[in-house]
Structure formats: C-alpha cells, structure tokens
Amino acid sequence: MRVDLFDFDLPPELIATRPVRPRDTARLLTCLAEDGAGFGHRHVGDLPGLLRPGDLLVFNDTRVIAARLAALRPRGDAVAQVEVTLLRPAPEPAGNDGCWEGLARPAKRLRPGDRLEVRGPEPLAAEVLEVAPGGLVRLAFDRAGADLDRAIAADGTMPLPPYIAGRRPADAQDREDYQTVYARAAGAVAAPTAGLHFTDRLIAALSAAGIGHAFVTLHVGAGTFQPVRVDDTDDHRMHAEWGEVTPEVAARIAAVRAAGGRIVAVGTTALRLLESAAAGGAVAPFAGETDIFITPGYRFRAVDLLLTNFHLPRSTLMMLVAAFIGLDRMQALYRVAVAERYRFYSYGDASLLQRRDPD
Structure with a gap:
C-alpha cells in the first residue's frame, strides 16, 4: 500500500507541547456506531457514559525511564x-x-x-x-x-519525542506529565500516550459505572512514533518491542467476551500486544517480543474499540488506525481533527474509535 495515503498537512500550532490539566479534560473525537456517518465531539472525562457496563479497558502499564x-x-x-x-x-x-x-x-x-x-x-x-x-x-x-x-x-531526562524536544527542553514537570498514573513496569523509552489522559478520578468513575480495567505491559520503543521512510508499506521493517499478557488477564478478557462485553484498548501499544497474543484466534498468555505491523486489510481478533491520540503523518500508527476504521474513515477523521483544531501527538487530544471490519 502507498505510504503517501497516510500523509496530511498539520499546522504547527496544533502540536501540543504540554498536556491539558486536569488530564481527563482533553478533547475526544469519537467515531462510534451512534455517530452514524459523522463524528462526535466530547471529552475524555465522558468515557463512563460512552462505554457500557461490562466493557473492559486494557491499559499498558509500562513505565518510561529517563532514557x-x-x-x-x-x-x-x-x-x-x-x-x-x-x-x-x-x-x-x-x-x-x-x-x-x-x-x-x-x-x-x-x-x-x-x-x-x-x-x-x-x-x-x-x-x-x-x-x-x-x-x-x-x-x-x-x-x-x-x-x-x-x-x-x-x-537522565524524559525522552520527549522530537516534535516537543525541538521546541523546548524536557524539565521536571515532564517526569510527571510523560508518565501514566498507573505506570508500573519500568522499561519504555516512549510513553503509551493514550493512557496519559487518565486520572485516578476517571478510573474510579469508570469502575463505578461497571466498566472494568486490566493491565498488560508493552515496553514502548522509540521507533513506535517514527514516520515510515519507504514508499510502500510492504518495504517497511517494524521494530520489535517486549510485552506480556499474563494468564490472569487473558482469562479475564475471555470472560468479558463470553459475557458480551467489549474490549477497549487504551492506545495502539495495548492493541498491538493484544492482537499479537490473539494469533490463535483468542487472547492467550504471551511473553516475548512482537513486531506486528497492522495495515488496512488486517482482521482484528481481540479489540472492539480503540482509544488513541492523533499521530504523525506516514506513521505505522496511522496505518493501524486506518486498518481499524477503514482508510477513508481515517482520512476523514484527521481532516475533522485539523479543521476543529484538536491538539496533536503525545500531549494532545484523543479519539475513541469503534472497529469497522473490512467487507
């Protein structure tokens, strides 16, 4: 597939260099069944009303080191x-x-x-x-x-991505901002950025609404956010990252699915790990490296909804989003995000996407 299909023009002022506060007040662009052919404009703090009792959020609990x-x-x-x-x-x-x-x-x-x-x-x-x-x-x-x-x-200092580090140096505030509130397993050199929007208050509100959560670990590498530098996706070599899905989490995901609940991946890193663990058709315990590269045409096995930020042009993450909701829908999503002046990249706003399987 041509890589230029995943290109777009972004006004530089839409690149966020600091997160909003509180974290869960970030804007949320939704692409859900109830949005029909359009999109919804909400905030991350609205998640308890957007998800259903019995759904399961899957967080990546990796911890960023001062790399x-x-x-x-x-x-x-x-x-x-x-x-x-x-x-x-x-x-x-x-x-x-x-x-x-x-x-x-x-x-x-x-x-x-x-x-x-x-x-x-x-x-x-x-x-x-x-x-x-x-x-x-x-x-x-x-x-x-x-x-x-x-x-x-x-x-060390926090390894802020170039589009932030090129505008200002990392500082003491980034040690808190560039880390999820549930970070546990040290080993990442880039943040699982969708998780940066969550607060203890929001997680408690989700639990009170009957929406569960579980943790997996994928140590995010610097290559995650890099643009693809070839002309065709077939020529791109994906970096490998180490991840783990415990037997307990795999069993919980199976129980949620059996009860009719949906699996909501918080971030592309959690999604990539879950799909790697579901190579046999259902999520199984997993510990090891994954270099899964998801492009349009891929059939998802493990994840029903995806919470994710807005990504770099020509990146593997945009390709994953296009696989999840369709290329045309992804391109429309990004046009709306730019037109409505959503904030982009690691410290930016988020989107909540419902999977649309290819025909």
Whole structure:
C-alpha cells in the first residue's frame, strides 16, 4: 500500500507541547456506531457514559525511564558533547551485565573504545562497544542492575519525542506529565500516550459505572512514533518491542467476551500486544517480543474499540488506525481533527474509535 495515503498537512500550532490539566479534560473525537456517518465531539472525562457496563479497558502499564543522557566524550585534549537516548538492554559481552543499545547524536563523534561520561547527580560512565548505521550504539556501563537503574533515573531526562524536544527542553514537570498514573513496569523509552489522559478520578468513575480495567505491559520503543521512510508499506521493517499478557488477564478478557462485553484498548501499544497474543484466534498468555505491523486489510481478533491520540503523518500508527476504521474513515477523521483544531501527538487530544471490519 502507498505510504503517501497516510500523509496530511498539520499546522504547527496544533502540536501540543504540554498536556491539558486536569488530564481527563482533553478533547475526544469519537467515531462510534451512534455517530452514524459523522463524528462526535466530547471529552475524555465522558468515557463512563460512552462505554457500557461490562466493557473492559486494557491499559499498558509500562513505565518510561529517563532514557536521555547528556554525555561528554573525552579523547586526548578534545572533549565532545554527545546525547544518547537509551533504547533497550543489549546482549552483554562476557562479564558485563550493564549493556544498552541507544541512539547517539551526533554519532559521527564516536568510535568503538571511546569513553562517555555522564556528570550528573550519580556520575556514570560507559564504553562505546559498537557504532552502527543510523546512529545506533552499544554501550557498556560501569555499573549494572539496580545501581545502573538508579543512576539513569538520577542523571537522565524524559525522552520527549522530537516534535516537543525541538521546541523546548524536557524539565521536571515532564517526569510527571510523560508518565501514566498507573505506570508500573519500568522499561519504555516512549510513553503509551493514550493512557496519559487518565486520572485516578476517571478510573474510579469508570469502575463505578461497571466498566472494568486490566493491565498488560508493552515496553514502548522509540521507533513506535517514527514516520515510515519507504514508499510502500510492504518495504517497511517494524521494530520489535517486549510485552506480556499474563494468564490472569487473558482469562479475564475471555470472560468479558463470553459475557458480551467489549474490549477497549487504551492506545495502539495495548492493541498491538493484544492482537499479537490473539494469533490463535483468542487472547492467550504471551511473553516475548512482537513486531506486528497492522495495515488496512488486517482482521482484528481481540479489540472492539480503540482509544488513541492523533499521530504523525506516514506513521505505522496511522496505518493501524486506518486498518481499524477503514482508510477513508481515517482520512476523514484527521481532516475533522485539523479543521476543529484538536491538539496533536503525545500531549494532545484523543479519539475513541469503534472497529469497522473490512467487507
């Protein structure tokens, strides 16, 4: 499928650089059966009245780490500044369990054997083991385990996406804003952004309305939000991310379905994990990596409704939305969102979409 079908023009002022407060006052553009051929304009806080008793919200409880590190690279008498965004733990050479893969900018300043020094509250150092195309690096830190996790948390900043970081630096407020209120399992380097709209108050209101919730874990990688840089979707290689659906959650989803309830994925990350776990037709326990790439024509097995933000042009997330509600409907949704001046991307507004299966 042609990637340019997922392109659109977005006025820069519609890119949100801060979330609304309270979180659940964000606007919600709906594409539901009751909206007919049109769309509904509501707020995230309206969800208890939009969903039904017996429905089940599935949240991604991954926790974003402070993955962006400002480092110095001394070499002889020269010292260069390098920024590294950690991506995932890497296979370790013998005797070292503190290795990570990351993206370095500018990577041209690095070569294997270089030492990187992070001079934060908990000084940290790493040896560059490998420099690969595209700025990918493999690093061996001078500490490991909980000691390394604590140093990264102290020295790093939240890995805001480029469309925010290019306008302002990350600050202390982002440590709260770029994290869901239910974040638990540390490991993501990008937020599951649909979940950013939820407050404890909203979750309690949903429970009071008979709408349940469950948690899965998918450690979101930086590649999730990147535009596709090929002309045809067949030529795109999807990044892999680690996720888990526990036996208890799989059983609960089966019970909700058997009782006639609907499964509502909060975010494309939760949806991708549930669909990966449903490869056999029904959601089963799952633990491992998934590189599922969902494009129009895909038949969904696990999810009935999707809550999601508005995504980057030419991104795999737009393709997933088009698969969920149809290409024409997705294009109309984005035209309405721009015309009605919804706020876009990670800190922006949201949409609630009902699945429309292909004929």
